[in-house]
Amino acid sequence: MLLNMILFVPLAGFLLLLFFPREQRGAIRTTALLISLLVFVASLGLIPEVRNAPTATSYETNVSWIDYPPIRYHVGIDGLSLWLVILSTLLTPITVLVSWNYIEKRVKEFFAFLLLLEFGMIGVFLAMDLFLFYVFFEVTLVPMYFLIGIWGHDKRIYAAVKFFLYTLAGSVLMLAAIIYLYNRGGTFDYPILLEMLRNGRLALSSTEQFWLFMAFFFAFAVKVPLFPLHTWLPDAHGEAPTAGSIILASVLLKMGTYGLVRFCLPMFPGAARDNAPWIVALAITGIIYGALVAMIQPNMKRLVAYSSVSHLGFVVLGIFSFNQLALDGAVYQMLNHGVSTGALFMLVGYLYERRHSLEIADYGGVATPAPFLAAMFMVTMLASVGLPTLNNFVGEFLVLQGAAQVNFTWAVFAAVGVILSAVYMLWMYQRTFFGEVSEELRSHMHDLSPREWATIIPLVVLMIWMGTATQTFLPVISASNERTLEQTKTNVEFQVNASPSLSSQVKELLNVR
Numbered sequence: 001m002l003l004n005m006i007l008f009v010p011l012a013g014f015l016l017l018l019f020f021p022r023e024q025r026g027a028i029r030t031t032a033l034l035i036s037l038l039v040f041v042a043s044l045g046l047i048p049e050v051r052n053a054p055t056a057t058s059y060e061t062n063v064s065w066i067d068y069p070p071i072r073y074h075v076g077i078d079g080l081s082l083w084l085v086i087l088s089t090l091l092t093p094i095t096v097l098v099s100w101n102y103i104e105k106r107v108k109e110f111f112a113f114l115l116l117l118e119f120g121m122i123g124v125f126l127a128m129d130l131f132l133f134y135v136f137f138e139v140t141l142v143p144m145y146f147l148i149g150i151w152g153h154d155k156r157i158y159a160a161v162k163f164f165l166y167t168l169a170g171s172v173l174m175l176a177a178i179i180y181l182y183n184r185g186g187t188f189d190y191p192i193l194l195e196m197l198r199n200g201r202l203a204l205s206s207t208e209q210f211w212l213f214m215a216f217f218f219a220f221a222v223k224v225p226l227f228p229l230h231t232w233l234p235d236a237h238g239e240a241p242t243a244g245s246i247i248l249a250s251v252l253l254k255m256g257t258y259g260l261v262r263f264c265l266p267m268f269p270g271a272a273r274d275n276a277p278w279i280v281a282l283a284i285t286g287i288i289y290g291a292l293v294a295m296i297q298p299n300m301k302r303l304v305a306y307s308s309v310s311h312l313g314f315v316v317l318g319i320f321s322f323n324q325l326a327l328d329g330a331v332y333q334m335l336n337h338g339v340s341t342g343a344l345f346m347l348v349g350y351l352y353e354r355r356h357s358l359e360i361a362d363y364g365g366v367a368t369p370a371p372f373l374a375a376m377f378m379v380t381m382l383a384s385v386g387l388p389t390l391n392n393f394v395g396e397f398l399v400l401q402g403a404a405q406v407n408f409t410w411a412v413f414a415a416v417g418v419i420l421s422a423v424y425m426l427w428m429y430q431r432t433f434f435g436e437v438s439e440e441l442r443s444h445m446h447d448l449s450p451r452e453w454a455t456i457i458p459l460v461v462l463m464i465w466m467g468t469a470t471q472t473f474l475p476v477i478s479a480s481n482e483r484t485l486e487q488t489k490t491n492v493e494f495q496v497n498a499s500p501s502l503s504s505q506v507k508e509l510l511n512v513r
Helices: 002-017 025-044 048-052 082-098 107-126 130-139 141-151 156-185 190-199 204-222 231-240 242-267 271-295 302-317 323-355 371-385 390-405 406-435 438-444 450-468 474-488 505-510
Strands: 058-066 070-079
Touching: 002 048, 002 058, 002 070, 002 107, 002 204, 002 450, 025 082, 025 107, 048 058, 048 190, 048 271, 048 474, 058 107, 058 242, 058 271, 058 323, 070 107, 070 130, 082 231, 082 242, 082 323, 082 450, 082 474, 107 130, 107 141, 107 156, 107 190, 141 156, 141 242, 156 190, 156 204, 156 231, 156 450, 190 302, 190 371, 204 271, 204 438, 231 302, 242 271, 242 302, 242 323, 242 474, 271 302, 302 323, 302 390, 302 406, 323 450, 323 474, 371 390, 371 450, 390 406, 390 450
Parallel strands: none
Antiparallel strands: 058 070
């Protein structure tokens, strides 16, 4: 009952807001905030049961939805999806507050679409029926398309259409693969299909596995986005309103990496292992390419967007290392990226509200009139860079450590991205917040308001909490990942081909036998 309430209250809120008169803007904003806060508080109630049994499916509901073909309303939550659901419910009230004064036209439609988007995001992480998963996956496209297309910047129509077409093209291939699996197995129910694949009742040839894996992988790779399928992301981020950028970076991109862990690895383990080398190559290319392109961006939003391409390359690298440490780091990095990059887009949005420009050249000396804004930006920027005691460090370190156990060269190249991220982030911060402040900028720039403090403080607290008290989050994730690797028989022993010149201490550190 609790899980269904969390899923359907945002949908009920969406329908409720449609009946509000347009001129009641205050009531619309307040209602959206109260509904989203209710969902967040309710989602915290999921934690105890899932922590007690992270590998089981908790709060499961499995009833018939459509008789023929047999599509079921089958939802549940486990250790992999728990924190992603809570991240979605946390960020929705934050985006409502972020948009409180920023959105002035079509207020009713904007906040209604935010609640509809929350419904779709939560549904993606809960769906245990493949067709139901596809429905939720597509539901998220519609409100995000309108959020970008109506409330975005100058090139919003181009960015919205590009985002929609890219994601739709990938998901259509996934739909074809889902239908093929139904024709072979007679069901869309994911646990049943998984059991049939494991016990041999549904046997897929290597060719079938390859093409089905590729169909699912392409849909999720576009969503991540993995290099070279990333070109829609900078345009979407650059033109989206602040709330759209926060949700897009923090949650929608994680639907791609979540799909890789939830579906691609367990259903097609052979194809996943066979294709891992070139997928890892693309992930490492994305890590370095995203960082290099971010260095030359004159636009703050596009810089943060390309940093996402780089950071999510770490997630894909961790997933396809087929190693417990790396996979734990990958899933943890999904959450870390959602918190730190969401906060970056929020703070960039606050700068835009004051200066009405995203160009770095239009700033300089912001720390003088807005020292607290500069301080919050600095903490968030350092978290994104991967400073120890902040959240991103833990995820990146686990991915690099796990990848090094598989192939030390992978870790070396990926580590270059960590260095480059410090370069482009620190350079952007220096140009924006230090130096002489012009009179024009001083007249526009004021420090954080109480509403803005209320939105940034929870995320900064999370950055520190996730960087120092990782055992709050990791045990649930690790148990779920262990089950995934065990079920798919991908948690194999690897040996690092170390050079004889390495010292015995380094060999011991790398666990080389």
